[in-house]
Amino acid sequence: MRRAIRTATGGSLIALASLAAAQETPAPVLAPPVGATMVAQPLPQLSDAQARQLAKLIAQDEVRQGLRQGAPRDLSATGGDALVRVALDHARAVHAGRLDASDFERDWGIRPQRFDPLPGFADAVARDRLAAWIASLPPPYAGYDALVAGLARYREIAADGGWSSVSAAPELKFGRSGPAVAALRKRLSAEDPQVAASGDKFDAGLLDGVRRAQRRYGLNPAGDVGALTLAALNVPVTTRMRQIAANMERWRWLPAQLEQKRVQVNVAAAVLTVFDGDAPVMSMKAVTGRPGNETPMLVSSIHSVVLNPPWNVPSSIADKELWPKERANPGYLKRNGFRVIDNGGSKRLQQSSEKSALGRYKFDFANDFAVYLHDTPAQQGFSRFDRLASHGCVRLEKPEALAKLLMKTTPEWQPAAIDTTVAAGKTVRAKMAEPVAVYLLYWTAFASPTGQVGFREDPYGWDGELASKVEARQAKQTLASL
Structure with missing residues (x-):
């Protein structure tokens, strides 16, 4: 999952000139790593050319990294120390997550590592390598890069008008034809280039497209267009984009390097x-x-x-499930290998x-x-x-x-x-x-290197909650920078 090399975004498109550093002593600023005590440190000074370049890079990268929906914001009027603070905040968000410690739910038991972007940023300013610095910030994992590509693809779909809902209809079966089949074909083609967008016949090609979609959504790939398949197809493109952005945020919480040998469970x-x-x-x-x-x-x-x-039965399970079964059917506990352990007034259950x-x-x-x-x-x-x-x-x-x-x-x-x-x-x-x-x-969106995204349901409702927290935190930081 870890990439060996990360290339600078846009490095081949931007000629980096060697600019002299400003001679005046910069003003001090509070620029802490995530979760650390704030310490006054001097800010590097940007040349006019660097300020223009940095403003454009950040505005584009906020959208690319899923931190901002819609068009890039205009940072051209932001300069000096204010722009540097925006850059440092953006770096923390992309590298270690947008959330504040208070935003985490208890069950989100992963916390990002502390990260101080100031030394790397100061070096990038001194060596005039701001594009390379921006490109180095995201998590160093191919899985994250694939979601970046997937998000870009779904932004294009949204810009083209997204997709329309597909309604249940009798003709949504192999060999049949009709307007509902045409609507299904058009919907599938939005995500799957192998499906022809036009036509009203449910042929073998469309059947294969339905099965591919069912695999992407984690459904039984039987080819039947039932309620679960329609529900997955009818999730709006904007919701899918927020789902991708939520999963990108979770990637940012992982350590900078995963262990060589590890066990991973995708809960979703x-x-x-x-x-x-x-x-x-x-x-x-x-x-x-x-x-x-x-x-x-x-x-x-x-x-x-x-x-x-x-099995030492948790009291919550014993109280809600097992003791009621014993009261309803005396002897249930003994028949199923449970014994009652008296802890001096309280009782717990253990199954042999x-x-x-x-x-x-x-x-x-x-x-x-x-x-x-x-x-x-x-x-x-x-x-x-x-x-x-x-x-x-x-x-x-x-x-x-x-x-x-x-x-x-x-x-x-x-x-x-x-x-x-x-x-x-x-x-x-x-x-x-x-x-x-x-x-x-908790991965509910994952992508191939081409940007083909597979989705799973959000059974715990964590995607929507996380996306809202990211958006709220980003909006707050945006207001603070004005």
Whole structure:
């Protein structure tokens, strides 16, 4: 996912002249890194040519990076220290996120690293390399670059008028024809250049286009134009643009370099992938938290695998689900392997490892949300396309394979030892010789290098909320710069 090289945006279009630095002593300014204590530092002074160039670069980049919707703003009247402050603020927003610490929800458990743009900016002014400095600011990941390209593509679609809604109709079936088919074809062609925009026949080419769209939206690619497909197609282009911008903001929260070996879970898509560098080495379906029991975003390290884990039932689940079942059907708890543990006045439930809802494998990592990855006896859940059904933890389709992969460098826990312990049924915590980074992320928009964007539903409503917070924070910063 990490790019080896980033090229300067527009570097081949702009001739950078060597300009003498201003001789006067610049006025001090408070220019802190994100979240740091403010310290007075002198601002570099811009030449007139640099000020014109910088104003244009920032205005264009605000739109390019999804921080501003619509046309670029006019910064030509902004100069001197005011323009420098705009540049430093823009740098923090692009590199480490637009949000303030107070904007984060509790479940958004990822925070950007501190970033002070002033040293790099001062060097760019001194060496007259402002375009290269602007180009160096975004997160150094191909996934982010692809969303930048995708956003540009959807801006073009919006500028061309966007797309019209497609209504349900009997003729939206293979082999049929009519106005509704023509409307469907035109709608698909807006995002998919392989679909011819004109024609009213639901032919093989259109069927393929429907299936491609369903794959982009994470739906069953059966080719049937049902309610879910129509709902995805009828999301306005402006909403898709805000969705892309929200996902770009989340990219800015990630560290500047991801670990070589890591486990990543896309909560929205309910998929786990293991990476070695940029290469995925294992992937599997997952079941993540249902709305109301959201799986949080977080970064941690898996340090151990519990084999044959019992389930210590959270009080919220016990109170809402299990105690009522026991009252309605006495003996329910005993039949399902639960035992009541008296904690001196309060009672909690623990399910034995033989019948544990956690299955045979539990992957532990430190976090403030009491969530983890685990096996499950409810394998039927992985056959669904919509797999948001847990209480917040992440259920895994192939936990045994993941355990053996993560334990590969732990001599005492090679596959035979794992199999023997699991078969014996005894609960054992197997500590990993090398902890592996784990990322729980919320990606609802991701793109290919050509800008072809795949979308997922926003089950938690986080996209709209985040986009609104980014827009509000950007508007506030814009007013402050006037």
